Amino acid sequence: MARTILIVDDHPSFRSSARRVLEAGGFTVVGEAPDGxxxxxxxxxxxxxxxxxxxxLPDADGFVVADRIKRLADPPDVVIVSSRDPSDFGPLVSGCGACGFVAKADLSGDAVAALLP
Known part of the structure; x- marks a missing residue:
């Protein structure tokens, strides 16, 4: 069964390309959002x-949003994405409850799936 995924990014062109890449990689995109x-x-x-x-994101730091999402009842897995290098963020990725980081240039269904428990 395909995993469902929500894409949260302020750039419509990235959301569109991420949708294509993730759907080709076996995910079902259930929604998109432009801000935290x-x-x-x-x-x-x-x-x-x-x-x-x-x-x-234009209204919030993605790490803060991830922390809020992880506090939901039965929360989804969160994968952080950025055009910046993961070394720029140090322990912030694991500290917000995300299961990992993917650079936008390296985004693929396999890259996301490899981070999931």
Whole structure:
């Protein structure tokens, strides 16, 4: 059975390309959100298996949003994504409850799946 995923990123072009890549990789995209507030609401309401969450959102830090999402009842797995290098974030990825990080340039269904428990 395909895992469901929510894409949270402020760039429509990235959301569109991520949707194509993830669907080709076996995920079912159940929603998209352009900012942290709508991303949290969508995670709560749509109950995806996974949230692909950008670090740089217009209204919130992605690490703060990840922490909020992980506090939901039966929370989804969270994978952080950014165009920046993962070394820029140090322990912030694991500290927010995310199961890992994927650089936007390296995004694939396999890369996300490899991070999931």
């Amino acid at each position: 507030a709508s991303g949290y609401t969508a995670a709560r309401d749509l109950r995806p298996d996974v949230v692909l969450l950008d670090v740089g």
